[in-house]
Amino acid sequence: MDMTDNELLEKLFAPARQMTVADNGFTDRVMERIPNHSTRTLSRLWTVFCVAVAAALFIVFDGFKVVVHGLILLIKTPPTHHTLLMFAVSVGIIWLLAGFELVSRERYRLI
Numbered sequence: 001m002d003m004t005d006n007e008l009l010e011k012l013f014a015p016a017r018q019m020t021v022a023d024n025g026f027t028d029r030v031m032e033r034i035p036n037h038s039t040r041t042l043s044r045l046w047t048v049f050c051v052a053v054a055a056a057l058f059i060v061f062d063g064f065k066v067v068v069h070g071l072i073l074l075i076k077t078p079p080t081h082h083t084l085l086m087f088a089v090s091v092g093i094i095w096l097l098a099g100f101e102l103v104s105r106e107r108y109r110l111i
Helices: 005-018 026-033 037-060 063-076 081-107
Strands: none
Touching: 037 063
16 A cells, blocks of 8 residues: 555654654744634635625626727737836736735745
């Protein structure tokens, strides 16, 4: 029978789990500062609320029509220096925001 990666890691680190290190209460202080489950739940509820409000505003203000009109205008208009620059800046900002989000998720282990 082959072991999965998790089983191998459990077997490898099992002896370390039994160890205790004298750290003057550092570990306990760190564990006390970790946000509890209710904080994460509130954060997720706030995110869902904001997304719902954004979706409602998108529908109320006829966002589909605006997006379709913008895409048609983008397709029909020949590209200029300014439109290409605006496109590049927009893509760069989106990538930057995505990178910040991934770093923050990794830092707070929300993935």
